[in-house]
Amino acid sequence: MGTQESYEQQDRGTGRRALLGAAVLGAGGAVLGLPGAARADERHSGGGYDSLPTPTVIAHRGASGYRPEHTLGSYQLALDMGAHVIEQDLVPTKDGHLVCRHENDITGTTDVAAHPEFADRKTTKVVDGASFTGWFTEDFTLAELKTLRAKERIPGTRQENTLYDGRWEVPTFEEVLRWADREGRKRGKQVWLHVETKHPTYFRKLGLGLEEPLAKLLRKYGRHRKSSPVFLQSFEPSSIQRLNLLVDSPLVVLLSSAGSRPWDFVEAGDPRTVADLIKPEGLDWIASYAQGIGPTLDLVIPRDASGNLTTPTTLVDDAHDAGLILHPYTMRNENSFLPANFRKGTDPVAYGDAFGAFRTYFATGIDGIFTDNPDTGLLAREDFVNG
DSSP states (O other), rough: OOOOOHHHHTHHHSEEEEEEEEHHTTTTTTOOOOOOSSHHHHHHHGGGGSSOOSEEEETTTTTTTEEEEEEEEHHHHHHHHTOSSSEEEEETTTTTTTEOSSSSTTTBBGGGGGGGGGGGGGEEETTEEEEEEBBBBSSSOOOTTTTOBBOOOTTOOOOGGGGGGTSSOOBBHHHHHHHHHHHHHTSSSEEEEEEEOOOHHHHHTOOSHHHHHHHHHHHHTTTSSSTEEEEEEEEEEHHHHHHHOOSSSEEEEEEEEEOOOHHHHHHOOOOOOHHHHTSSSHHHHHTTTOOEEEBHHHHOBBBTSSOBBOOOHHHHHHHHHHEEEEEOOOOOOOOGSOGGGGGGOOOTTTTTTTTHHHHHHHHHTEEEEESOHHHHHHHHHHHTOOO
16 A cells, blocks of 8 residues: 555646636635536446445444444444445544534533533534534544543434443544454455535634545545545535545535525525436536435435325436436434334334335335444345345
8 A cells, every 4th residue: 555645646646636626616615516527427437336235225323223323333333233334424623633423513412511621612603504502523622522422312212322321432533444444354345434524614614624634534544546445425515526626435415305405505605406406407417526416315205294105206217317326315213214104103212114114215226225223224125135
């Protein structure tokens, strides 16, 4: 393996990236809607993800149905269960380290409220247009964050997970990369990761841009190539465009509800909504710099007013026609998260017919799915593949 410096030289080897970066991102990183110099599939075709089983089972925040999310315990259990890919969400610390949390607000996922030395850090912030009161990673150094312990985010739904409260630290992404390398050597098989940049426009305004330190770590651990066992994802297309200029790793644009707008679009004055991005022309635009999309499951099969699944949309076929893979989110076993026609009984935290829901989503032709319960997803996939 070459040195980190040699990787950086390879990635900067042509002027195309710098020129394209100026065109696509502009001085402020706004999305301008310009196509890349070449379609993304021309540079990334034949990527390592072609070797993954289809449909791919992606452990959402690890095995978060059974352990507190984004902990090494959650990631390890997901890997031991056989998940094909394991997801991390990244936010920065005050001193610029990338750590794994679903949100920068760590009030509900750590024991920070029990630390009197941090009482004065509690504050109210506006993140992507929404107001939150609590404690935030960008107000802590890594050393301070490491004095905290992770806990279950939704204890009312997953009471059993609270057994593990306080067992694990908040992991850095570098620690996860080292863990993945160790596990890969032990198993003789690469450990795949699915890595999301959270609130990238918000953090860039704070001087804590996510993409550059992420790319640096990917190069350091050899996960910056098109064949690398990693997907990079974001709800902000400009973050994916920026990463497209820094690394050759497979890229995925996440898509929320049809009527929503990516926050970088809001900041840049881009009027397009997700409904525009899932039209053929929008998908072609995404395919100019990315390899896939991660839509909410309701964009694949909508629900009616009662919460029942209706008729699948054309999104799967349209995305495949554009050369994009689809990794929709998120399947969970509990009734409260399932479509109404797959719930069992009236207890919202009891398990419903998750196998039936998985089977219905797999039948649409999706390439993978995020799930909090990778063991259920793997069994459902086995049933589906074997008919």
